[in-house]
Amino acid sequence: xxxxxxxxxxxxxxxxxxxxxxxxxxxxxxxxxxxxxxxxxxxxxxxxxxxxxxxxxxxxxxxxxxxxxxxxxxxxxxxxxxxxxxxxxxxxxxxxxxxxxxxxxxxxxxxxxxxxxxxxxxxxxxxxxxxxxxxxxxxxxxxxxxxxxxxxxxxxxxxxxxxxxxxxxxxxxxxxxxxxxxxxxxxxxxxxxxxxxxxxxxxxxxxxxxxxxxxxxxxxxxxxxxxxxxxxxxxxxxxxxxxxxxxxxxxxxxxxxxxxxxxxxxxxxxxxxxxxxxxxxxxxxxxxxxxxxxxxxxxxxxxxxxxxxxxxxxxxxxxxxxxxxxxxxxxxxxxxxxxxxxxxxxxxxxxxxxxxxxxxxxxxxxxxxxxxxxxxxxxxxxxxxxxxxxxxxxxxxxxxxxxxxxxxxxxxxxx
Amino acid sequence: xxxxxxxxxxxxxxxxxxxxxxxxxxxxxxxxxxxxxxxxxxxxxxxxxxxxxxxxxxxxxxxxxxxxxxxxxxxxxxxxxxxxxxxxxxxxxxxxxxxxxxxxxxxxxxxxxxxxxxxxxxxxxxxxxxxxxxxxxxxxxxxxxxxxxxxxxxxxxxxxxxxxxxxxxxxxxxxxxxxxxxxxxxxxxxxxxxxxxxxxxxxxxxxxxxxxxxxxxxxxxxxxxxxxxxxxxxxxxxxxxxxxxxxxxxxxxxxxxxxxxxxxxxxxxxxxxxxxxxxxxxxxxxxxxxxxxxxxxxxxxxxxxxxxxxxxxxxxxxxxxxxxxxxxxxxxxxxxxxxxxxxxxxxxxxxxxxxxxxxxxxxxxxxxxxxxxxxxxxxxxxxxxxxxxxxxxxxxxxxxxxxxxxxxxxxxxxx
Numbered sequence: 001x002x003x004x005x006x007x008x009x010x011x012x013x014x015x016x017x018x019x020x021x022x023x024x025x026x027x028x029x030x031x032x033x034x035x036x037x038x039x040x041x042x043x044x045x046x047x048x049x050x051x052x053x054x055x056x057x058x059x060x061x062x063x064x065x066x067x068x069x070x071x072x073x074x075x076x077x078x079x080x081x082x083x084x085x086x087x088x089x090x091x092x093x094x095x096x097x098x099x100x101x102x103x104x105x106x107x108x109x110x111x112x113x114x115x116x117x118x119x120x121x122x123x124x125x126x127x128x129x130x131x132x133x134x135x136x137x138x139x140x141x142x143x144x145x146x147x148x149x150x151x152x153x154x155x156x157x158x159x160x161x162x163x164x165x166x167x168x169x170x171x172x173x174x175x176x177x178x179x180x181x182x183x184x185x186x187x188x189x190x191x192x193x194x195x196x197x198x199x200x201x202x203x204x205x206x207x208x209x210x211x212x213x214x215x216x217x218x219x220x221x222x223x224x225x226x227x228x229x230x231x232x233x234x235x236x237x238x239x240x241x242x243x244x245x246x247x248x249x250x251x252x253x254x255x256x257x258x259x260x261x262x263x264x265x266x267x268x269x270x271x272x273x274x275x276x277x278x279x280x281x282x283x284x285x286x287x288x289x290x291x292x293x294x295x296x297x298x299x300x301x302x303x304x305x306x307x308x309x310x311x312x313x314x315x316x317x318x319x320x321x322x323x324x325x326x327x328x329x330x331x332x333x334x335x336x337x338x339x340x341x342x343x344x345x346x347x348x349x350x351x352x353x354x355x356x357x358x359x360x361x362x363x364x365x366x367x368x369x370x371x372x373x374x375x376x377x378x379x380x381x382x383x384x385x386x387x388x389x390x391x392x393x394x395x396x397x398x399x400x401x402x403x404x405x406x407x408x409x410x411x412x413x414x415x
Numbered sequence: 416x417x418x419x420x421x422x423x424x425x426x427x428x429x430x431x432x433x434x435x436x437x438x439x440x441x442x443x444x445x446x447x448x449x450x451x452x453x454x455x456x457x458x459x460x461x462x463x464x465x466x467x468x469x470x471x472x473x474x475x476x477x478x479x480x481x482x483x484x485x486x487x488x489x490x491x492x493x494x495x496x497x498x499x500x501x502x503x504x505x506x507x508x509x510x511x512x513x514x515x516x517x518x519x520x521x522x523x524x525x526x527x528x529x530x531x532x533x534x535x536x537x538x539x540x541x542x543x544x545x546x547x548x549x550x551x552x553x554x555x556x557x558x559x560x561x562x563x564x565x566x567x568x569x570x571x572x573x574x575x576x577x578x579x580x581x582x583x584x585x586x587x588x589x590x591x592x593x594x595x596x597x598x599x600x601x602x603x604x605x606x607x608x609x610x611x612x613x614x615x616x617x618x619x620x621x622x623x624x625x626x627x628x629x630x631x632x633x634x635x636x637x638x639x640x641x642x643x644x645x646x647x648x649x650x651x652x653x654x655x656x657x658x659x660x661x662x663x664x665x666x667x668x669x670x671x672x673x674x675x676x677x678x679x680x681x682x683x684x685x686x687x688x689x690x691x692x693x694x695x696x697x698x699x700x701x702x703x704x705x706x707x708x709x710x711x712x713x714x715x716x717x718x719x720x721x722x723x724x725x726x727x728x729x730x731x732x733x734x735x736x737x738x739x740x741x742x743x744x745x746x747x748x749x750x751x752x753x754x755x756x757x758x759x760x761x762x763x764x765x766x767x768x769x770x771x772x773x774x775x776x777x778x779x780x781x782x783x784x785x786x787x788x789x790x791x792x793x794x795x796x797x798x799x800x801x802x803x804x805x806x807x808x809x810x811x812x813x814x815x816x817x818x819x820x821x822x823x824x825x826x827x828x829x830x
Contacts (some may be wrong), residue, residue: 366824409781413660
């Protein structure tokens with residue numbers, strides 16, 4: 001363990017104890033001051049961002065786009081911080097409470113996780129969003145972002161830390177790891193003594209690296225091999241609208257649909273219709289044997305690995321299934337437990353699908369694109385959990401807390 | 416990955432899908448039948464247990480005691496299974512539900528975790544308790560117990576599996592790993608494809624091995640370096656009763672108290688009194704400098720490592736502190752986030768202690784020994800979580816579940 005990482009962890013743990021005791025009112029004042037400071041310091045942050053951008057060569061446009069800040073984007077992110085200030089504070093809520101036979105009064109109370117670690121790619125907006133969400137939920141945060149955004153992240157953290165200092169709060173509530181080696185990232189994932197939870201945000205590869213190497217408890221986020229099943233009773237226009245939305249509104253994100261299952265009874269009718277709509281949206285179709293038979297030359301045959309693949313692109317694979325059972329069993333075999341939808345007008349089918357599909361979010365007659373903290377009404381999100389431990393689905397402020405049992409007695413001893 | 420472990424995982428995943436759909440009524444019938452079968456097959460189970468015991472040499476009495484089954488103990492464990500049948504089923508409960516601006520109806524519904532892995536020592540009661548709790552909460556279980564109990568565990572699983580078969584339910588809902596090598600244990604901890612959660616139960620060493628090596632999400636259980644702080648306003652008789660109970664009622668368990676902090680104002684009065692009571696209960700005292708000054712020869716000086724040590728034995732370390740702040744800061748530095756208590760008659764002190772101590776359970780004027788699923792009223796427990804993710808404190812049936820969002824729409828697409 002390097003000296004410096006250990007110190008960062010220790011500082012975060014000390015800061016976390018102070019954060020846990022702050023009033024909601026103070027936290028909201030500080031968040032609004034942070035938003036103002038980020039806007040005031042826009043020229044400095046953009047200058048740091050320019051430095052980072054000057055160092056990036058040979059990178060994809062998509063990557064550059066995510067790394068780039070503008071005054072407009074920064075204003076939008078600062079507004080997000082103000083929105084976090086406006087959200088209800090989950091801390092102090094009592095989830096449940098009861099008295100035991102021996103007269104103990106037990107309350108299960110919401111408290112912060114403590115120290116949250118975030119490992120992410122070169123997206124400076126994540127730095128600000130995560131810091132704001134963790135601060136509001138009473139957690140200290142340690143940020144380890146992509147090295148391509150390092151100067152931007154350092155500058156953003158400096159702005160936020162200056163606000164904390166102005167409020168006489170511990171600056172180490174928000175810390176950025178500035179050493180970008182893989183060795184240090186590895187040690188960060190094993191800093192059990194100080195980090196309570198580690199959240200990786202980014203590509204499937206990044207997330208898998210964290211899951212494989214971390215000894216700190218991890219919340220796995222993200223990968224989405226999402227399906228839509230069109231039942232034989234579906235309203236085909238509803239199906240088409242939802243499929244086009246779920247596939248094309250933003251194909252690069254995890255809640256975009258990647259696979260379409262169509263009941264054989266309606267396949268001859270529906271497939272040409274949806275193929276035409278997909279073609280109009282420039283979506284490439286990969287079909288199973290029956291789909292290829294029906295659609296002919298306009299589709300590529302799907303390979304076995306297609307059913308496992310999250311394209312994050314203008315591609316969809318289509319399979320004809322003969323029963324709802326077959327659809328459910330295919331989805332439960334290949335999905336990443338993210339978001340799955342059925343399009344149907346049959347009540348029993350909707351019930352069977354929602355009961356038997358194993359996923360964070362199961363939809364009837366709606367687009368998988370709704371799996372999102374904002375759309376769910378959480379105001380903001382720190383990621384979408386695809387594991388079953390702690391949190392499942394979009395994670396907002398509540399998911400950044402844990403509970404503590406407070407037990408009030410009158411001298412009880414155990415018999 | 417060995418062939419056989421992979422097959423066990425796959426079988427568990429298939430069984431889990433069927434278990435998730437069972438009615439509470441069916442599950443309770445099956446649990447009662449399991450309890451009956453365990454009693455009927457007592458001679459077979461005791462014979463297998465005798466085989467295991469015959470193979471154990473050079474082991475501590477405590478170890479042999481935990482491994483040994485008798486007809487009486489088995490009847491008690493079977494009764495525990497009947498109690499699990501009587502507990503409310505957490506599945507299907509809606510934690511919360513709401514409608515979004517776009518008219519989606521979202522419900523957050525309790526569902527099983529899926530496949531639970533348990534790694535534990537040579538304690539056959541854990542085999543039955545865990546199988547019953549996982550079955551009731553709709554989870555398939557894979558059991559990897561200590562090799563010294565292997566024959567007993569195989570026989571118990573056979574009895575339970577025969578009951579499942581009689582009810583035409585998948586026997587692979589309960590599986591025992593029969594290969595006891597460390598390599599296989601290692602692979603078991605990394606069976607991410609099939610296991611949703613891994614729960615280690617046993618010594619601090621076992622738990623650390625799992626935390627360090629698992630890639631599957633783990634719920635860390637157990638270690639308890641628990642403290643009692645006696646405030647200057649405490650009722651000293653209440654303090655004495657609670658300390659003696661918390662230290663001596665069952666010193667080998669994680670919720671037993673290991674450390675005593677005493678406010679300096681009452682130290683001269685209270686320490687001789689409590690030292691006498693502890694001596695009567697054959698408890699060795701290790702004191703900090705001031706405690707040694709007050710108590711003289713009857714105490715050993717505490718070494719720095721004492722403050723970190725969970726003795727699980729008739730030993731206690733005592734430290735004199737000058738303020739509540741000092742007590743809180745000592746506890747937050749050295750505790751294992753398990754159970755901590757203050758003995759006080761002062762309202763503000765009770766508030767400050769429960770708010771600032773970072774632990775799963777924080778007590779005012781009660782023994783730390785109450786941190787227990789039965790005492791909490793959960794009916795049974797699968798362990799006590801000392802981590803902050805997912806569950807914290809005693810874990811009952813609810814903690815063996817996760818949630819799924821069911822979203823009902825009328826054709827909504829995302830704008």
